[in-house]
């Protein structure tokens with residue numbers, strides 16, 4: 001099939017490259033000339049495992065090309081994927097400016113019949129209204145059909161998720177368009193859910209909101225565990241073995257961030273608001289998540305007291321490991337609060353130093369050298385569970401720090417290992433280990 005993909009962010013680029021990999025002929029189109037320049041040289045503008053290899057391979061095969069020109073990008077294309085951003089507006093609803101601009105550009109440049117496939121996460125009803133808008137502005141008398149094909153990839157494992165995801169959702173009120181999308185996706189060999197347009201749009205938001213709720217649920221349990229002396233990781237393991245609950249997304253920590261959960265829960269709440277339904281559960285999910293960042297800061301302040309003159313090493317800047325994305329990363333708020341309390345901050349990240357510089361408080365000294373960040377600091381605080389952070393033995397942390405004190409916002413280390421290392425170790429919803437003046441009793445944990 002001849003396919004155009006509009007938008008070469010995480011979703012557009014991964015979609016385009018993977019569609020080329022399964023045999024389609026794909027042109028990716030973006031208004032960002034710098035991105036397209038890089039991509040034409042086989043360089044990925046994003047850090048995503050396996051992506052650059054597939055990119056180079058399919059460029060060489062001649063199945064993939066990149067352009068900023070809509071005439072060139074849409075010429076002869078039967079299928080047009082829309083994968084532009086849908087960020088948040090000031091009131092929390094989804095900003096459809098980019099979708100509308102891309103729709104207008106399609107209407108102005110399309111010379112043949114085409115199926116438009118929306119990958120972007122859009123509020124229920126958007127596909128229908130975009131179709132109407134494009135139809136009303138078409139420059140040529142061509143026919144368009146529309147399909148919602150929401151994306152479920154996770155950053156950091158995006159290529160893997162595309163080939164090994166749990167399902168592909170395609171929704172349309174047009175049976176011929178649904179059949180075509182089924183055919184395009186068949187080589188991925190994944191279960192395909194076929195549904196109507198509005199349900200497909202809703203499946204995406206409901207899935208993200210449920211996953212966010214699971215994280216906030218375990219984080220709320222973590223608070224209680226800290227009070228009652230239980231270990232939230234043991235609780236999550238025991239709960240997760242019940243197949244009705246499932247063990248995934250029960251990792252307690254500093255809370256969720258990224259470009260999706262925060263904005264998509266907000267957009268869902270905004271959708272509810274527009275129908276006078278307040279979505280109280282989702283409001284609580286967000287509240288618990290916000291509090292997780294504050295909790296970590298409070299733990300540090302409770303232990304260290306006045307932070308004036310204290311040097312703190314923040315480990316991991318990105319919202320999760322294996323990505324260089326800083327969008328809504330917990331590191332930003334934790335850094336702002338610690339800095340406001342007077343601490344001097346160092347920040348470590350193995351891949352995102354440049355991006356972190358644009359969003360972290362300007363005075364944070366950033367480095368991609370873990371030991372340099374930790375050396376001589378009054379304490380270290382794990383924000384992102386990067387492999388590099390988990391692989392450094394606790395004895396080494398203890399040796400590098402001015403005093404052996406580690407706060408772990410991702411529960412990276414086993415408590416018995418922490419106890420044996422001698423480091424004072426505070427984590428989320430688990431007993432404090434090697435706390436001064438207390439006798440540790442980890443046998444029961």
Ligand SMILES: NC(=O)c1ccc[n+]([C@@H]2O[C@H](COP(=O)([O-])OP(=O)(O)OC[C@H]3O[C@@H](n4cnc5c(N)ncnc54)[C@H](O)[C@@H]3O)[C@@H](O)[C@H]2O)c1
Nearest residue numbers: 007008009010011030031032084085086098102120121151
């Ligand atoms: N990032 C993820 O992990 C993820 C996963 C699933 C779904 N989504 C959803 O997919 C959509 C895209 O997300 P993203 O993270 O890839 O976005 P992004 O912001 O990284 O990239 C969007 C791209 O679209 C381009 N663009 C904007 N307007 C354009 C236009 N008129 N014509 C051509 N290109 C244009 C931008 O230059 C940019 O390169 C969003 O709706 C998001 O919610 C994202």
Ligand SMILES: O=c1ccn([C@@H]2O[C@H](COP(=O)(O)OP(=O)(O)O[C@H]3O[C@H](CO)[C@@H](O)[C@H](O)[C@H]3O)[C@@H](O)[C@H]2O)c(=O)[nH]1
Nearest residue numbers: 151152153154155249250251253255256257258260319320
């Ligand atoms: O048990 C867990 C799992 C995740 N997280 C945090 O939750 C956030 C999101 O993680 P993850 O879902 O792995 O990353 P994303 O790339 O944001 O992917 C989510 O958002 C995408 C965009 O919509 C969807 O496509 C994916 O299915 C959905 O998992 C990160 O800050 C994680 O640290 C936790 O705190 N505990």
